[in-house]
Amino acid sequence: EPEVTQTPSHQVTQMGQEVILRCVPISNHLYFYWYRQILGQKVEFLVSFYNNEISEKSEIFDDQFSVERPDGSNFTLKIRSTKLEDSAMYFCASSEWRDYGYTFGSGTRLTVV
């Protein structure tokens, strides 16, 4: 069964550093998403991406965040200057259609120290 692949599985970074979280969506999917889950809290929407541009973003997705599809297979989330409160599991997801169930990756655990 096709999978969404995320790397790394765990990333530790110092506060103020930039991090890039990487995702390889399912190959025929056209819609891409990032969500995050702070430990013990809800899964929260960050951003959706379609046709090489952001289609929706949440209040969490401020100027410190950016997304990019640098080639035909990768989808990245960049946090420019990490804060302690950015520590969370970050999930990438993709879907073939806008309103059909996503497939999530296994997540990247980001720890900011």
Place this chain on the structure above:
Amino acid sequence: GESVGLHLPTLSVQEGDNSIINCAYSNSASDYFIWYKQESGKGPQFIIDIRSNMDKRQGQRVTVLLNKTVKHLSLQIAATQPGDSAVYFCAESLTGNQFYFGTGTSLTVIP
């Protein structure tokens, strides 16, 4: 903004029994709902979805019921198995681009 909440944070059932997990949503305009299962160390896994023009949808061993009058969603798992132990989330969407997740119910199946 929208809020999605679950009635019970934990649920324990005997293997073979049926499980019912409940969810309340607040946005009456939401038109698409998904139940996800999340096992430890993994991402949310799609279980079943339902659109607002339906009130019931069945899958393999799972049934989702939608009551738009009281903004309530439930997931029924028949003949619960140990492999069903996980955290279950409901999620609602209006646009299809953005889903709002509940806090999750932890289901434990007792052998």
